[in-house]
Structures are given as structure tokens and as C-alpha cells.
Amino acid sequence: MEENFVENRCVELLRTIRWPGGIRCPRCDCSHIIEVGHIRTFPEHRRYCCSKCKYTFSDTSMTLFHGSRLPLSKWFDAIILGAKGSSAMGIKRELRITYKAAWRIKHLMREDSLAQEIKQRLLPR
């Protein structure tokens, strides 16, 4: 079974998990956040600026997804595949990504608490 996630919904889920009470600055924890556009490569990912410390960040800043060239939807697919026991080779084939990327994703996910939380939200009990 292949899951197909829409990027927009993935970003929304990430926001809900990271910031259940609304977006906060990852640096100073201030909740006065201004939206300042989006990430060039992924228009669904918003950029923010903290009105207190002026730190600018995005939906994926300070997460394992930060700086990835893969869309969140692929990461989420990989999380599901990994949870169902797929090998890095299986993830590579299924998502048509490089073996290196698949291997990296599989290993990053194992210890990342955010990835664990996403997995719990995505998988039916």
C-alpha cells in the first residue's frame, strides 16, 4: 500500500505537532510571530520572523527535515514505509529516491522524536 501525501497537509501536520498552541520562536519561545513569505523550493513551507529576537525560521527549521531537497510528503511516505518494515532499498524503490537518501532517512527517523510522533499520527492503531 502506498500512501500519497499532499505537501500542504504534511506541512500542516508538522505545524500541529511542533506548535500545538500556535507558532513559537524556536530560539526564544516568543509567540509573536510574523509570516514573511515562503521557502523558494517549497511554496507550501512558510517562513516566519520572531518579533522579539528577530530570528527568522521556517516550518522545518531545527527539525530533521531542515535543508532537505526532498518534499515533506516523501519523508512522510518514508516514515510509513520504515514503520512497516521496509528496508532502505525498499524505500529507495518505492519513492524513487537515491539509496543514500533512503538510507539516511531510515536512520535519521529511528532516533528522532519528531519522526516518532509523526509516525504515531499517521499510522492507524
Ligand SMILES: [Zn+2]
Ligand atoms: Zn525569538
